[in-house]
Amino acid sequence: MTALDLPAQLPVLQVVLPLLSAPLCLLAGRHAWWVATAVAWTSLAVAAVMLERVLAEGVVSYELGGWAAPWGIEYRLDAANAYVLVIVTAIASVVMPYARLSVARELPEQKVPLFYALLMLCFTGLCGIAATGDAFNLFVFLEISSLSTYALISLGRDRRSLTAAFQYLIMGTIGGTFVLIGVGLLYVVTGTLNMADLAARLPDVPQVRTAHTAFSFIVVGIGLKLALFPLHLWLPNAYAFAPSAATVFIAATSTKVAVYALLRFVFSVFGERIVYADLPFGKLAMVLALAGMLTASVIAIYQDDLKRMLAYSSVAQIGYIVLGISMESALGLAAGIMHLFNHALMKGALFMVMGCYLYRVGSMRIGDVAGIGRRMPWTFAAMVIAGLALIGVPPTTGFVSKWYLIQAALERGLWPIAALVLVASILSIAYIWRVVEAAWFQEPRGKAAAATEAPLSMLVPLWILVLANLWFGVNTDLTAGVAGVAARVLLGGLP
Numbered sequence: 011m012t013a014l015d016l017p018a019q020l021p022v023l024q025v026v027l028p029l030l031s032a033p034l035c036l037l038a039g040r041h042a043w044w045v046a047t048a049v050a051w052t053s054l055a056v057a058a059v060m061l062e063r064v065l066a067e068g069v070v071s072y073e074l075g076g077w078a079a080p081w082g083i084e085y086r087l088d089a090a091n092a093y094v095l096v097i098v099t100a101i102a103s104v105v106m107p108y109a110r111l112s113v114a115r116e117l118p119e120q121k122v123p124l125f126y127a128l129l130m131l132c133f134t135g136l137c138g139i140a141a142t143g144d145a146f147n148l149f150v151f152l153e154i155s156s157l158s159t160y161a162l163i164s165l166g167r168d169r170r171s172l173t174a175a176f177q178y179l180i181m182g183t184i185g186g187t188f189v190l191i192g193v194g195l196l197y198v199v200t201g202t203l204n205m206a207d208l209a210a211r212l213p214d215v216p217q218v219r220t221a222h223t224a225f226s227f228i229v230v231g232i233g234l235k236l237a238l239f240p241l242h243l244w245l246p247n248a249y250a251f252a253p254s255a256a257t258v259f260i261a262a263t264s265t266k267v268a269v270y271a272l273l274r275f276v277f278s279v280f281g282e283r284i285v286y287a288d289l290p291f292g293k294l295a296m297v298l299a300l301a302g303m304l305t306a307s308v309i310a311i312y313q314d315d316l317k318r319m320l321a322y323s324s325v326a327q328i329g330y331i332v333l334g335i336s337m338e339s340a341l342g343l344a345a346g347i348m349h350l351f352n353h354a355l356m357k358g359a360l361f362m363v364m365g366c367y368l369y370r371v372g373s374m375r376i377g378d379v380a381g382i383g384r385r386m387p388w389t390f391a392a393m394v395i396a397g398l399a400l401i402g403v404p405p406t407t408g409f410v411s412k413w414y415l416i417q418a419a420l421e422r423g424l425w426p427i428a429a430l431v432l433v434a435s436i437l438s439i440a441y442i443w444r445v446v447e448a449a450w451f452q453e454p455r456g457k458a459a460a461a462t463e464a465p466l467s468m469l470v471p472l473w474i475l476v477l478a479n480l481w482f483g484v485n486t487d488l489t490a491g492v493a494g495v496a497a498r499v500l501l502g503g504l505p
Contacts, residue, residue, distance in 0.1 A: 017059075018072070019072075020056050020059060020060055020063075021060065021070060021072035021085040021087055021141055022072055022074065022085060023056055024053060024056050024057065024060070024085075024095060024099075024137050024141055025085075025134060025137050025138045025141055025151075027049050027052060027053055027056075028049055028050075028053060028130045028131075028133040028134040028137060029130075029131075029134040031045055031046060031049040031130045032127045032128075032130040032131045032134065033127065035123055035126040035127040035130055036123050036124065036127045038123065039123055040119075040122070040123070042122060042123040042125075042126040042127070043106070043109070043110050043113075043122075043126060045126070046106055046126040046129060046130055047106040047107065049130065049133075050099065050102040050103045050105075050106045050133070051103050051106075053099040053102065053103075053133070053137065054096075054099040054100055054102070054103045056099070057092070057095040057096045057098075057099040057100075058096060060087055060092050060095065061089075061092040061093065061095070061096050061492070064087050064088060064089055064092040065089060065092075065492070065495065068088075069086060069087065069088045070086070070087045070088075070092075071084055071085070071086050071087075071143070072084065072085040072086075072087075080202045080203070080204030080206070080207035083142070083143075083144045083147050084142075084143040084144060084204060084206075085141045085142055085143060086141075086142075086143030086205070086206065087141060088496075088499050089492060089495040089496040089499045090270065090273065090274070090347070090496035090499055090500055091140045091141060091270065091274070093347070093350075093351070093492050093493070093496050094140045094266065094267060094270045094350070095137060095140045095141065097263065097266060097350060097351055097354050098133070098136050098137060098140065098263045098266075098267060099137070101258075101259060101262040101263050101354055101358055102133055102259065102263070104358070104471045104474055104475060105255060105258050105259045105262075105358070105471070107467055107470065107471050108255060108258065108362055108365070108467070108468050108471035108472065109126075109129075109255035110467060111369065111465050111467055111468055112253070112254050112255045112365050112369060112468060113125055113126075113253060113255050115369055116166075116167050116253045116254060116368075117165060117167070117253060121165060124165070125162070125165055125253065125255075125256070128158045128161050128162045128165075129158075129162065129255075129256065129259065131154060131155075131157075131158035132154075132155050132158040132159055132162065132259070132260070132264070133259075134151075134154060134155075135151045135152065135153070135154035135155025135156070135158065136151075136155050136263055136264065136267045137151075138150075138151030138154065138155075139151045139152055139155065139267050139268075139270070139271055140267060140270060143204060143205050143206060144203050144204055144205065145193045145196060145197075145203045145204075145205055145208065145275075145279070146193055146197075146203045147203075148193075148271060148274075149186070149189050149190055149193055152186060152189060152235065152268075152271065153186050155264065155267070156182045156186060156235070159178070159182075159248075159260060159264065160175050160178055160179045160182065161175070162252060162253070162256040162260070163175040163178060163248050163251065163252040163256065165252070165253055165256070166251040166252050166253055167253070168251050170247070170250075170251045171251035171252060173247065173251075174244075174247035174248050174250070174251045174252070175248070177243070177244050177247060177248075178244040178247075178248045181234055181241075181243065181244040182234065182235065182244065184231075184234060185230075185231045185232070185233075185234030185235045185241075186231065186235075187231070188227045188228070188230050188231030188234070189227070189228055189231035189232060189235075190231075191224075191227045191231075192223075192224040192225065192226075192227035192228035192231060193224075193228070195220055195221075195223060195224035195227065196208060196212075196221070196224045196279075198217075198220065199212075199215045199217045199220050199221055199224070200212060200215060205274065205278055205279050206278075208279045209278055209279050209280075209281060212279070212280060212281070212284065213281070213283070213284075218288075221280075221284065222284070222288065222289060225275070225280050225284065225285070225289065225291075226289075228275050229272065229275075229276075229291070232268055232271050232272045232275070233272075235264075235265075235268040235271075236265045236268035236269050236271075236272065236328060237265055237268075237324070237325055237328055238298060238299075238302065238328060238329075238332060239298055239299075239301050239302025239305060239306060239325055239328075239329060240298070240301070240302075242302070242306070242325045242328075245265075245321055245324065245325060246318050246321040246322060246325075247318075248260070248321075249261055249317055249318070249320065249321035249324070249361075250315055250317040250318045250321060250374070251317075254361070254362075254364065254365030254368055254369075255365065257317065257361050257364075257365070258358055258361040258362055258365060261320075261321075261324055261357050261358065261361050262353075262354040262355075262357055262358035262361070263354065265324065265328055266350045266353070266354055269328070269331055269332070269335075269346075269350060270350070272335070273335065273343075273347075273500060274500075276291070276335070277343075277500035277501060278500060282338065282501070286338050291336075292336045292337070292338050293336075295332050295333075295335060295336035296333060296336035296337070296427070298329075298332065299329040299330070299331075299332040299333035299336055300329065300333065300427070300430055301329075302325050302326060302328060302329035302332070303326045303329035303330060303333070303430070303431070303434040304326075304430065304433065304434055304437070306322045306323070306325035306326040306329070307322070307323070307326045307434050307437035307438055307440075307441070308437060309322045310322035310323050310326070310437075310438075310441045311437065311440045311441045311444070313376075313441070314375055314376055314377070315374050315375065315376075316364050316367070316374045316375070316376060316379070316445065317361070317364055317374050319376070319441055319445075320357065320360050320361060320364065323357075323360075323400065323438065323441065324353075324357055326434060326437075326438070327349070327353045327357065327400075329434070330346070330349050330353075330411070330412070330415060330431070330434075331346045331349045331350060331353070332346070333346070333415065333427070333431070334346025334347070334349065334414075334415055334418065337418050337419065337422060337424075339418055339421065339422060340494070340497045340498060340501055341414065341417060341418040341421055341497075342415070342418035342419075342421075342422075343497040343500060343501065344414060344418075344490070344493045344494045344496070344497040345411055345414035345415040345417075345418050345493075346415075347493040347496050347497055348410065348411040348414060348489050348490055348493040349411040349412075349415070351407075351482070351488075351489050351493070352399070352407035352408055352410065352411045352479075352482070352489065353411075355399070355407055355475050355478050355479050355482065356396050356399040356400050356406075356407060356408055356475075356479055357400070358475050359392060359395075359396035359399075359472060359475035359476050359479060360393065360396045360397070360400065362392075362468070362471065362472040362475065363389055363390070363392055363393045363396065363472065365468065366386065366389045366464035366468050366469070366472065367379070367382065367386070367389065367464075369464060369465070369468065370385075370386060370461040370462060370463075370464060371457045371458060371461050372457065373457060376444060376445060376448060377448075378456055378457055378458060379445060379448040379449050379458065380448050380449075380452040380453065380454065380455050380456070380458055381448075381449070381452050381453050381454030381455060381458050381459065382448075382449045382454065382458040382461060383446075383449035383450040384450075384454055385454055385458055385459070385460075385461040385462065385463070386461055386462070386463050386464060387463070388463055388464070388469055388473070389463065389464050389469065389472070390446075390449045390450065392469075392472050392473060392476045393445065393446070393449065394446055394450075395476050395479060395480065396475070396476055396479060397442035397445070397446065398442075399479040399483070400438055400442060401435055401438050401439050401442060402435045402438075404483065405480065405483040405484050406479050406480060406483040407478075407479045407482045407483045407489065408479075408483075409483060410482070410483055410486055410489065410490065411489075412431060412435060414490070415431055416428045416431055416432070419431065
């Protein structure tokens with residue numbers, strides 16, 4: 011490959027670089043962190059270049075092995091998946107500096123290279139899901155990310171991490187099987203696996219019932235992967251017992267990429283006529299999204315474990331994203347896509363706070379948080395700001411996407427839906443305030459009384475995400491701008 015060829019190879023490098031780095035991390039031993047960090051930052055640069063190129067030139071296609079689509083596997087980048095790639099690579103780039111001390115504290119030394127190898131495999135799968143234009147290839151990358159995630163969760167220091175990993179393994183396997191069955195049915199009725207080709211052939215297939223069945227299998231399978239209520243049962247334990255750095259990465263990226271996969275099948279493959287006119291997807295998705303937003307928020311209020319509290323909060327936030335998708339409008343879809351980015355920032359920051367707290371105190375109980383804000387002021391000031399973003403207080407990112415979501419509901423005359431969005435946001439005040447009150451308005455006691463501020467290498471990545479929550483809450487050119495373009499692309503250019 012010559013230097014002149016490099017720009018044309020960027021789509022495939024997005025997947026190949028982290029894939030090659032996984033075995034290198036095992037071979038590098040104690041230097042595995044350096045390998046993973048270098049790859050993450052290189053991948054971010056590639057993703058940023060690709061997003062700029064897509065916005066300037068339109069769709070970018072890469073044919074693997076020189077085989078033209080639909081006969082060969084195609085990587086196909088538009089505004090939607092280029093945007094998702096930036097989210098995934100940006101989070102990975104911020105997590106890596108944070109992970110060095112966190113992983114060294116929580117894992118035995120001999121398991122550290124394995125952790126980074128698995129993290130790079132998960133990174134590979136997520137990038138592959140976003141980049142590929144082939145339905146079966148998407149399933150393969152979905153399984154790569156899932157298998158590595160099972161192993162990452164099992165590395166947690168609590169023995170309950172093994173149970174959590176096994177529970178996710180069972181439910182993830184069911185989800186993957188459903189996706190595979192759906193893709194197989196699509197191949198039966200169309201004779202192709204290329205997504206663009208599927209979209210062209212599906213409207214004319216005579217086996218309409220088979221196509222509808224394929225869609226149902228795919229939606230349920232991906233719903234398990236993205237933890238859509240009530241298919242979320244694996245998520246609380248997985249987030250609670252995984253190593254802190256893994257929780258940050260998985261919470262900020264994995265479910266977001268699964269949402270993208272759902273978007274791609276709903277809008278780019280099946281299309282609005284099949285999904286919204288022939289099938290009750292919109293109504294069903296809206297009901298499940300609202301149920302998730304309200305139910306998970308209430309459950310989060312009563313959690314004693316901080317990670318589990320944030321895990322149920324994630325289920326609620328996924329509800330916001332799916333609610334935007336269910337509205338069948340450019341504004342609603344843009345709000346959902348925007349919340350992908352915003353939720354990655356806010357939840358990444360909140361789980362980083364929990365990792366810093368665990369690093370110094372060694373506990374995840376809310377009862378042990380008393381007075382910790384006085385001992386770890388920078389860490390828990392970050393908690394306050396990220397919590398405000400989660401609630402949706404201006405001028406944070408959460409306010410922007412919830413504002414767009416409410417506008418989308420009112421645009422369609424769904425004022426009760428707009429009211430329920432506000433109710434769910436008020437519920438989030440309750441569980442965030444529990445932590446803020448204990449951290450800042452109670453006297454330090456127990457382990458918290460002897461705690462000191464988190465190390466600088468963990469604070470800097472944390473505050474990068476916190477400041478990003480404020481910056482993108484004011485400057486919405488990237489979030490709202492690109493989300494709007496991505497929504498129009500997915501909706502076929504509709505206003």
